[in-house]
Amino acid sequence: MRVAVGDVSISTNGVPMAAHNPVSEKELEAVFKDDPEFGIEALFGDYRDVIFRYIKKHGWGLQHADWLDVLQKSMLELIIKVRAPGFDHRKPLALVFTIAQRRIKDKLRRAKHRPSSNPDAILNHVARDYAGSDFGLKWRYADDIHWDDFRRALHEIVATLPGKQLTVARVFVDNYEDFRERDTYAPLAMLVSRVTGEVETVAGVKSAWHEAKAKIVRELTRRGFNFCDTE
């Protein structure tokens, strides 16, 4: 099943999301129209795992407790919305994802991260960094790489980095365009210090990022993406 919801498209092809067959998006719409609060129960009962996995995906760099907190806040916000006059019963699952997305960003900002929102902001920097390396040029024009699979694997691997490396990775990814011109890890160290609340040295942060990258490349290579090893 595939349903388009607002600006979100949801695919639920044959996924066992609950022990029984989950209610479909269309069925949820009908329930939300008739009895919104029962709709919330049905949605939470059948889709809480999916919502949590969605939160986990977009909230990488946060902690397990943060993801649970986002789940709870998202459900509370949904309750407030369904009780508001003029509630639109259509596409309730997409609504939860939208709410969760916002709560994740709140959580990241509160943790002093700066979740990026402009995908075009890094294009020039990426092009410039690719252009300086034979590897980069190869990656830029590669048409034999399954990029969706690559992105999924990369995301999974990064999410399993240990403590400091994960924090540094999150900050690096979020702020890449801001300090790329200056060619220094000093801004990265400053931003990581804000997140950890401790004084992080330039050398320490640089070392953490390099160790993180080495782990990422090793694991990507193990999974068959052996084009990343620049050594």
Add this chain to the structure above:
Amino acid sequence: MTDRSKQDRDQRALDALIVSQLRLREQCDNVDIDHLPKLTKEEHEVLASLDSEFINRLLSGGSTSIIDEPTIEVNEELLCAGGMSYGLNRAEEIDERTAAEIELKRNEIIERLERGEGRHE
């Protein structure tokens, strides 16, 4: 760019690859349920424990918490008191020397506990 070493330029290209692909992944509007991150066993258990009672409490406006406070066993408290505080144990990786020291300390504490239990008997 020209004054950078080849290794440095390759590393910057790798940075660009990682950042651009992760950003693309995050900004994709498709919620592809097949490919969301998997749940760990612990996450499965926590989510399974959130029954309809939980959502009913939210609906009734009652406060509820799904985040468990860490429970510390008596022995763990003693381990902390023995010098292995959680604050010191936050490092991401424990090197061999630290691991050996921890093991030594752990053994000392276990011996102390055993001696203490022996006295009570």
